[in-house]
Amino acid sequence: MNPLSRLELEPRPLARAALATLALGGLVALGNGGGRWLDPALLGYLIASLFACFGVAYRYFTWLERPATAMYWRWTLRTFLSVRGLRALPRVGLKLLDQLFLQRFIGKRSIKRWGAHACLAWGCLLAFSVTFPLVFGWVRFTSDGANADRYQAWLFGMPAGSFPLGSATAFIAFHILDLAALMVIAGCVLAFLRRSTDEGDAATQRFDLDILPLLLLIAVSATGLLLTASETWLQGRNFGTLAFLHELTVILLLLFLPFGKLFHIVQRPAQAGVSLYKAEGDAQGLLPCRTCATPFIRPNHRRDLERLWLELGLDGARHPGGIHHLDLCPRCRRRLVMGAQSLRLHGAFDPFAEVPLPVEPLADPISFRS
Amino acid sequence: MVSEEYGFFIDPQRCIGCRSCVAACAECGTHRGHSMIHLDELDRSASTQTGPTVCMHCEDPVCAMSCPADAIKRTEDGVVHASQKPRCVACGNCEMSCPFGVPLVLPGLEQMLKCDLCYDRSSVGLKPMCATVCPSQALLFAPRHEVAAMRGSRPLREFQVGELLVRTRNAVMVPDPETPLHLDAALLLDGGF
Ligand code: SF4
Numbered sequence: 254m255n256p257l258s259r260l261e262l263e264p265r266p267l268a269r270a271a272l273a274t275l276a277l278g279g280l281v282a283l284g285n286g287g288g289r290w291l292d293p294a295l296l297g298y299l300i301a302s303l304f305a306c307f308g309v310a311y312r313y314f315t316w317l318e319r320p321a322t323a324m325y326w327r328w329t330l331r332t333f334l335s336v337r338g339l340r341a342l343p344r345v346g347l348k349l350l351d352q353l354f355l356q357r358f359i360g361k362r363s364i365k366r367w368g369a370h371a372c373l374a375w376g377c378l379l380a381f382s383v384t385f386p387l388v389f390g391w392v393r394f395t396s397d398g399a400n401a402d403r404y405q406a407w408l409f410g411m412p413a414g415s416f417p418l419g420s421a422t423a424f425i426a427f428h429i430l431d432l433a434a435l436m437v438i439a440g441c442v443l444a445f446l447r448r449s450t451d452e453g454d455a456a457t458q459r460f461d462l463d464i465l466p467l468l469l470l471i472a473v474s475a476t477g478l479l480l481t482a483s484e485t486w487l488q489g490r491n492f493g494t495l496a497f498l499h500e501l502t503v504i505l506l507l508l509f510l511p512f513g514k515l516f517h518i519v520q521r522p523a524q525a526g527v528s529l530y531k532a533e534g535d536a537q538g539l540l541p542c543r544t545c546a547t548p549f550i551r552p553n554h555r556r557d558l559e560r561l562w563l564e565l566g567l568d569g570a571r572h573p574g575g576i577h578h579l580d581l582c583p584r585c586r587r588r589l590v591m592g593a594q595s596l597r598l599h600g601a602f603d604p605f606a607e608v609p610l611p612v613e614p615l616a617d618p619i620s621f622r623s
Numbered sequence: 624m625v626s627e628e629y630g631f632f633i634d635p636q637r638c639i640g641c642r643s644c645v646a647a648c649a650e651c652g653t654h655r656g657h658s659m660i661h662l663d664e665l666d667r668s669a670s671t672q673t674g675p676t677v678c679m680h681c682e683d684p685v686c687a688m689s690c691p692a693d694a695i696k697r698t699e700d701g702v703v704h705a706s707q708k709p710r711c712v713a714c715g716n717c718e719m720s721c722p723f724g725v726p727l728v729l730p731g732l733e734q735m736l737k738c739d740l741c742y743d744r745s746s747v748g749l750k751p752m753c754a755t756v757c758p759s760q761a762l763l764f765a766p767r768h769e770v771a772a773m774r775g776s777r778p779l780r781e782f783q784v785g786e787l788l789v790r791t792r793n794a795v796m797v798p799d800p801e802t803p804l805h806l807d808a809a810l811l812l813d814g815g816f
C-alpha cells in the first residue's frame with residue numbers, strides 16, 4: 254500500500270509544500286549569509302518555523318484543490334497575471350489594508366469582538382514581523398565595534414544604523430516583543446470575557462478549535478514577558494528555565510499553525526480576491542431570475558457556479574424546460590417549497606378540515622424560558 | 624448536541640404571515656440582532672399564502688460543498704451551522720447554491736449567516752426561537768413520534784430538483800410523504816396558485 258494514501262496525504266500538495274519549504278530554506282540561507290549570521294540560540298525556533306512552513310503550505314495547497322476554492326484561485330491567478338489585474342492592484346492594496354489590518358468588517362459584527370481581535374491580530378503580526386527576521390538571521394544586533402555603549406543593527410548582513418544603549422530606540426528595539434505580548438494577552442482576556450457571556454459562542458465553541466489557540470498564545474506571551482522580568486528585576490534568575498519554556502511554547506504554537514484556527518491568518522487574504530471578483534461581476538450587471546425576473550446573480554458567478562456544480566456532480570439540478578436551479582433567485586427557490594406543498598395538498602388549504610386531535614393532551618417538555 | 628429524537632416540522636399551509644418568527648429569530652444568541660428566517664408570499668396577486676423558510680439542514684449540504692473557505696460545518700446531530708467567522712470570505716457561493724434559498728451574506732459583515740436551529744437553545748433541549756413563538760405551529764420543533772399524533776399530514780424529508788435528490792434533517796408536512804417533494808420551476812412560471 255502506498256504510504257501516502259495510508260497517511261491520507263495528497264501527493265500534489267505534498268510536493269508543493271516541500272518546494273515551498275525548500276524555497277523558504279533557500280531565502281533564509283540567502284539572507285543570513287549561508288548561516289554565518291544565524292543566532293545559534295534561535296536554532297530550535299528556525300527548525301520549528303520550517304516545519305510550520307511545510308504544514309501551513311501543505312494545508313494551503315490542499316485547500317486550493319477543493320473544487321470551490323479552485324474556482325476562485327484560478328480566476329485570481331488569471332486576473333493578476335493580466336493588465337486588468339495590475340491596474341486593480343491599488344484597489345486590492347486598499348482592500349487588504351482594510352480587511353487584514355483595520356479589520357473594520359469585524360467591528361460591524363460586534364465592537365467587543367473587534368477589540369479583542371485587534372489586540373490579538375496586531376500583537377501577533379507585530380511579534381511575527383520581529384521574530385521571524387531575527388530567527389532567520391536576517392536581522393541581528395551586535396555591539397558597535399570598540400564602542401561598547403552602542404548597538405549596531407544589521408539587515409541581511411548590511412549595517413542598518415546604530416544606537417546608544419539606554420536610548421529610546423534601544424528601549425523600543427529590546428521591548429517591542431513585550432509590547433506585542435501585552436497586546437496578545439489583553440486580546441486573549443477580552444476574547445475569554447466575550448466568550449464567557451456570549452450564548453452563541455458558548456454553544457458552538459470547541460476546546461481544540463477556539464480555546465486551545467488562546468491558551469497557547471497566552472503561554473507564549475506570558476513566558477516571553479517573564480523572560481524580560483527575570484532579566485530586568487530578578488538578576489536573570491531562572492532565565493534558562495524560562496527561556497526553555499518560552500521556546501517550547503513557541504515551537505508548539507508554530508507546529509499548531511497548520512491545524513487550528515490560526516490557519517485563517519493565511520486564508521484571509523483570499524477575501525481581497527473575492528472582493529475583486531464581485532466588483533467584476535457588478536460591473537457586468539446582475540442577471541435576472543428566470544421565474545420572477547428580479548436581477549440577482551452576477552454573470553461571472555453564474556457561469557463559474559455552473560462549472561462548479563458540474564464538478565460537484567450537482568449538474569442534474571435542472572428543471573423541465575432546461576432552467577438551471579442556479580437561474581432561480583433564492584426567493585423563488587423558497588416559494589417553490591411552499592408551492593410544491595400546496596400542490597400536494599391539491600392547491601387547497603381548508604382551515605375547517607378535520608384534523609385528528611390527540612386523545613390525551615400532549616406534554617410539552619420544552620417550554621419557553623425567557 | 625441536538626437530540627436525534629427531536630425534529631423540526633415546517634407546514635407553510637399553516638402560516639398566517641404574522642412575522643412573529645421573524646422577530647423572534649433576531650433574538651437567537653448565535654446571530655443576535657439579525658433575523659435569519661425568510662417569510663415570503665407565494666404569489667401576492669393570486670393567493671394569501673405566506674410561508675416561513677428556515678435552513679433545512681441537508682444531509683449533504685450544497686452550501687458546504689460550494690464553500691471555497693470550508694467555512695460551513697455539519698455536526699453529528701445533523702445541524703448545518705452558519706459560516707465559521709474566521710473563515711468565511713463572504714463570496715456568496717452558499718447563498719447562490721442553496722437549493723432552498725436559505726443563507727444570507729450580510730453586507731458589511733463579510734460573513735454568511737443562516738439558521739442554525741438556534742443551536743444555543745436546541746443543543747440544551749430548548750425549542751428554537753421561531754418554533755417557540757409560532758402561533759399556528761407552521762414551525763414546530765417536537766419529538767418525532769408526537770407529530771404523527773398531532774397532524775393529519777406527515778413529515779417529508781426528501782426534495783427533488785430535476786435529477787438532484789436532497790435529503791434533509793428538517794421536514795415539510797405533506798399528506799403523502801412516500802415520494803419526494805418535486806421543486807419544479809414550472810409551478811412558478813404557470814402562476815397556477
Ligand atoms: S438548506 Fe441550504 S443552507 Fe441549509 S444546509 Fe441545505 S444547502 Fe445549506
Ligand code: SF4
Pocket residue numbers: 686689690691692693694695706707710711712713714715716717718728734735
Ligand atoms: S459566503 Fe462564506 S460561508 Fe458562504 S460560501 Fe462563501 S466563504 Fe463559504
